[in-house]
Amino acid sequence: MSVSNMLENWSKFRHMHPVDDAPYTEYKWAMSIDLDACSGCNACSVACYAENNLAVVGKEKYNAGQEMHWMRIERYWDEDGREFPDQGAQFIPMMCQHCEAAPCETVCPVGATNHTADGLNSQVYNRCIGSRYCSANCPFKVRYFNWYDYPTTNNVWPDEMTQQLNPDVTVRGKGVMEKCTFCVQRLERAKNNARTEGRLVHDGEVQTACQQACPTSAISFGNLVEPESKVAKQWAHQQVELAAKDAQAKDEQEGGSDLRGYRIFEELRAYPSVMYLERVRESAI
Amino acid sequence: MHRFLSLFILLVGLFANAASHAADAPPSITTADDLGPVVEQPIEFPHNRHAGNRDPADAADPSVPAKGGMEINCMYCHTYARRSMVSGIPPLRKCIGCHQNLPSVRDTPRIQKLFEYWDAKKAIPWKKVHDLPDFVRFNHERHIQRFIFTQGKPVQEACGYCHGDIKTMTVARRQKALSMGWCVSCHEKDHPVDAAATKTTTHGPNDCWQCHK
Numbered sequence: 001m002s003v004s005n006m007l008e009n010w011s012k013f014r015h016m017h018p019v020d021d022a023p024y025t026e027y028k029w030a031m032s033i034d035l036d037a038c039s040g041c042n043a044c045s046v047a048c049y050a051e052n053n054l055a056v057v058g059k060e061k062y063n064a065g066q067e068m069h070w071m072r073i074e075r076y077w078d079e080d081g082r083e084f085p086d087q088g089a090q091f092i093p094m095m096c097q098h099c100e101a102a103p104c105e106t107v108c109p110v111g112a113t114n115h116t117a118d119g120l121n122s123q124v125y126n127r128c129i130g131s132r133y134c135s136a137n138c139p140f141k142v143r144y145f146n147w148y149d150y151p152t153t154n155n156v157w158p159d160e161m162t163q164q165l166n167p168d169v170t171v172r173g174k175g176v177m178e179k180c181t182f183c184v185q186r187l188e189r190a191k192n193n194a195r196t197e198g199r200l201v202h203d204g205e206v207q208t209a210c211q212q213a214c215p216t217s218a219i220s221f222g223n224l225v226e227p228e229s230k231v232a233k234q235w236a237h238q239q240v241e242l243a244a245k246d247a248q249a250k251d252e253q254e255g256g257s258d259l260r261g262y263r264i265f266e267e268l269r270a271y272p273s274v275m276y277l278e279r280v281r282e283s284a285i
Numbered sequence: 286m287h288r289f290l291s292l293f294i295l296l297v298g299l300f301a302n303a304a305s306h307a308a309d310a311p312p313s314i315t316t317a318d319d320l321g322p323v324v325e326q327p328i329e330f331p332h333n334r335h336a337g338n339r340d341p342a343d344a345a346d347p348s349v350p351a352k353g354g355m356e357i358n359c360m361y362c363h364t365y366a367r368r369s370m371v372s373g374i375p376p377l378r379k380c381i382g383c384h385q386n387l388p389s390v391r392d393t394p395r396i397q398k399l400f401e402y403w404d405a406k407k408a409i410p411w412k413k414v415h416d417l418p419d420f421v422r423f424n425h426e427r428h429i430q431r432f433i434f435t436q437g438k439p440v441q442e443a444c445g446y447c448h449g450d451i452k453t454m455t456v457a458r459r460q461k462a463l464s465m466g467w468c469v470s471c472h473e474k475d476h477p478v479d480a481a482a483t484k485t486t487t488h489g490p491n492d493c494w495q496c497h498k
Contacts, residue, residue, distance in 0.1 A: 004473075114493065122494040126420050170420045170498055184494055188422070196368075196430050 026200060027191075028119040028224040028242070029182050031208075032234045032261070032275040033093055037218035040091040045071045047213030048095075051183060053169045055150035055157075068144045070180040071095040071210050092276065093219070095210070096121060096142045096180035097264065100242065100271035104134035104143065112177075118187070119224075119273060123179055130175040139265050140272075142179055149174035182221070183208040203229035224273075235261070240275050319467075321459025324412045328398050329456055335362075336441065336452040354452060359444050366425040366444075367434070374411050377402060414457045415448065422498045446471070468496070 048054065048071040055068050071093060078088035098121045105113050105121065112127035113134055135143040150156040151171050157164070165171060168185035172178050183206075190206035203222050211219040222231035224242065235242070238261025239250040246267050250257040260278040337354020360366055365373035381403050390396050402409050417423055432443035441452055449460025461467060472489030490496075 116492050116494050120494065122492070124493040124497045126418075126497065127493070168422070168498060181494075185422075185498060188424075188495075192370075192424060192427060196426060 024117075024119055024225050026118070026225060028273075029098070029187065029221070030119070030224040030231050030235065030242070030273045030275070031182070031211075031219065031221045032231055032238075032277065034218045034220075034277040035092060035279040036260075036277060036281060037216040038091070038093060038214075039216055039218075040073050040075075040089075041215060042073055043213045043215060044093055044210030044219065045069055045073060047071075047209040048180070050164070051166055051169070051209035052181070053165050053171050055146075057150070057156075061147075066145075066147050068146075068150075068178070070142070070144065070178070090279070093210070094140065094142060095274075096182075097140055097270070097272035097274045098180075098182060100273065101269060103137040103139060103268075103270055107133045107137045109133065120182055120184060120187075121179075122184070123177060123181065125170055125172050125176045125178065128176040130177065132177065134177055139268055139270065143177050144179060145177050146172050146174050200226070203231075234277075235275055237261075238275065238277065242271060242273070244271075245269060319460065319462040321414065323458060324414050324456065326412055326456050327409050328395055331395075331455045332451050332457060333453055333455060338452065359440050359451070360429075367429045369426055370422070370424050372425045377408055415459055415463065417463065420497055422496055465496075 048069070049056065052070060054070060057066055057068055061067070072095070074092050074094045076090040076092075078090055080088070082088050098119065100115075100119065102113070102115065102121045105115060108114075109131055110127055110129050112124050112129070114122055116122050130145070132145055135141070135145060151173070166185070168189075186206050186208065187201075190201045194201045194205070201223065203226060206221075208219070208221050211217075211221045220230050220234065222229040224232050224235065226232060227236070238259045239257070240248055240261040240263060244266070246269065248257075248262070248266065250259055251262075260280070261275050262278060263272045263275055265272070333354055335355055335357045336359060337356070339356055340353025342352065362375040362379060363372040364375070365371060377399075380399055384390070384396060384399065391400075399409075428446075429443065432438045432446070433440055441450075444451065447461055447463065448457070451457055469491075472491055475488055
């Protein structure tokens, strides 16, 4: 998006919501995470570190709240009257929800984060000036700020370790915001191959790093536009709609719904692209 | 006298100020005519002899050394351009593959140097001429597929959009700015939509994440 294009079509960019004026034609990347399958093993988080050149900041900086994990397992404790408190452990994998009406996008003073035609919430590092307004406005708190110049000053990737960096992903410098990209480098590669062959990306052709690493296949990822894709089927089966406003229609029924699908903070009208499937078993442990 | 002196001091001060500012400014990446720096290569590879246009006088007698080029397709050597992000620098064996059968030029200094590398079993340390920043993803395949295979543009014209008229150079030198504004100036244009396109837009991708990573 060039600056001239951005200024001319400002209202259009701000209308990239799942409202009827701009439906997706080719791709709308979306995810669904089955919490009943999730065992909280953190493999997704580790895979994300490896794929996206994330800096391991160390215990001290982690305690200062400067961690850089794009994918994290959030823990919650539900201790109401259980025999063993551990039984109340609940957890949820959390990363950028790629909201359709993303609160972070509207507040960026330089337009460094905006919506792509594939329904991703993009973050352009070399445009970011580090105001951190986006992070302040993110209801999911999934944006991470580079407080230090990790590649050079903190010895995050000493000597040979630089060989493990992914060349398709920028190594971010000091003072920029970063977040989950749905592994956009993999998406671009898959789209490129598909386009050379004159087709769209097949379902299952592209995997995100977290999905690939998940031992229980709790994460599925795909194109919501294609009705036969696994993700689209899951969304349809759970009657979760991308463009649903305050709550899904099924949840407004009398007595609630038996279906497990939900999106986090639906009532904020951010229209997230990630659907979670509620846990069926009572406790994780 | 005082007035002249003060004017003189003022002028000197202004110049000194301007000069120090000029010294602080980072060296310009691009020159006025967008020419890149001259890159010294280990072998002065003559692109003009390989890819240049044939001289009409050459065809008559094969025993006389040719003066013009041989009109070799760019993708004969830069073979990955049509199927990969990067176009690729040909391996040494590609050079040798032809040149071991070309005794007429075997004793020229550049070819001797080429065979020195071959005998020493060493790759030629070519230097990069068209170097994009690390945060940019440029995909050769997409451009080649679109302009050459879908729209049938001549190879040298399509490559020349970004690389200039390589067939007239010996060692390649950057001819275009390769800056974001320069890329966008082409992406903003309306190009004819090809039959295989799934998109209805006529311009190139205009989305940050298409090129920035």
